[in-house]
Amino acid sequence: MDWKKEWKPLAIIIAVFAVFYYLPVDWLQASQRIENAIWEALHLVKWYAREHVLLCLVPAFFIAGAVGVFVSQAAVMKYLGPKANKVLSYGVASVAGTVLAVCSCTILPLFAGIYRMGAGLGPACAFLYSGPAINILAIVLTAAVLGPEMGVARAVGAVAFAVIIGLCMHFIFRKEELAKLEAAGELPEPEVKRPLWQNALYFAAMVGILVFANWGRPESASGLWHFIYSSKWLITSLFAAGLAIILVVWFNVDRWKTLAAALVVAVSALVLPGQPAVPFVLGVIGLTLLITTEKKDAEGELNEWFSTSWDFAKKILPLLFYGVLIAGALLGRPDHEGLIPSQWIAGLVGGNSLWANLFASVVGAFMYFATLTEVPILQGLIGAGMGKGPALALLLAGPALSLPNMLVIRSVMGTKKTVVFVALVIIMATISGIIYGAFFG
Secondary structure (H helix, E strand, C coil), X not given: CCHHHHHHHHHHXXXXXXXXXXXXXXXXXXXXXXXXXXXXXXXXXXXXXHHHHHHXXXXXXHHHHHHHHHCCHHHHHHHHCCCCCHHHHXXXXXXXXXXXXXXXXXXXXXXXXXXXXXXXXXXXXXXXXXXXHCCHHHHHHHHHHHCHHHHHHHHHHHHHHHHHHHHHHHHHCXXXXXXXXXXXXXXXXXXXXXXXHHHHHHHHHHHHHXXXXXXXXXXXXXXXXXXXXXXXXXXXXXXXXXXHHHHHHHCCCCHHHHHHHHHHHHHHHHHCCXXXXXXXXXXXXXXXXXXXXXXXXXXXXXXXXXXXXXXXXXXXXXXXXXXXXXXXHHHCCCCCCCCCCHHHHHHHCCCCCHHHHHHHHHHHHHCCCCCCCHHHHHHHHHHCCCCHHHHHHHXXXXXXXXXXXXXXXXXXXXXXXXXXXXXXXXXXXXXXXXXXXXXXX
């Protein structure tokens, strides 16, 4: 018998047997935890569908599709590829979150777009980590609620993590990166269809819609952050109007169709002022109709843009929903319990031991955090006895990873790279928590 081929089935059989052997049926039945877990999974996926799919993922899919169509592979390789200037590529990737301010799932279409277009594994992974981890508003909220030293530690740790994780991924998989480097030398110079500044404004309009449509409510009821929050839909509308003008002027989209679509959105916003999702959906429908029915699209750019965006959506969305269902069943929502009791988690993250920090990192990595929700969750856990070291470990691992996030990453870059990426985040978060706890615990 060839055990090299048979060890995986054997390991699966042993693992499944152990689960059933030690399955606490009586405890589960008595506490009705299975029923609670099912309801928590459904509640979380409902919340996710309402709060994240329309405002976060849909704009991200359109941006990712635009990267695949309007940004040449040679251009991506030049600035983010294996032979790009390391200071430039890692510098840009590691601070992306200060602009995007997105969650661990919204970053996925953007990551998939640049990675499939030829970005080096190192810069792509730095971007993947930094997108949700380096959020200015979240860092400010962390400093205000959990203390300035925690806010500074989170900011410094997140930037450092992005660079170090990217460099480690590049080094570990350097043979594949060398092969990509050789392929890059054979790519022709990109054909320039429109000036760089036009493409930059086109992407800035879409990124502006993504960022301001998802601008979270700040802790304070005054100041700059609150002013932006209170004006978020006006700002989002201005970016949407800018995108419409760009499509008409530079992409030859019919202006009368664009005006008709804009009018429908404006009327719906006036009729239903308290339901921004309705005009947002109508705007997405109008944009889809514009780019898929435009007769002046001789080169097929707009149709290709939609096709590429749709390709990302149909591959990523099912994995995200499966992951959210599982995460909800296991861990529940904030202030609600799933299959795993919250007191177990709170009891295992006290002090500053290696185990407490490692456990906090692992739980943070698998749990799903929407943008800004990690701070009040941690505030409650610290009040229940969580150590400051494990708190930082969870802050550095949690927002950047989640079970849904891992499932999609695996579909993009494979099991081995995903395992290494997740392990690097958990290990570095654990070490950071131990160091922080030794000084401030």
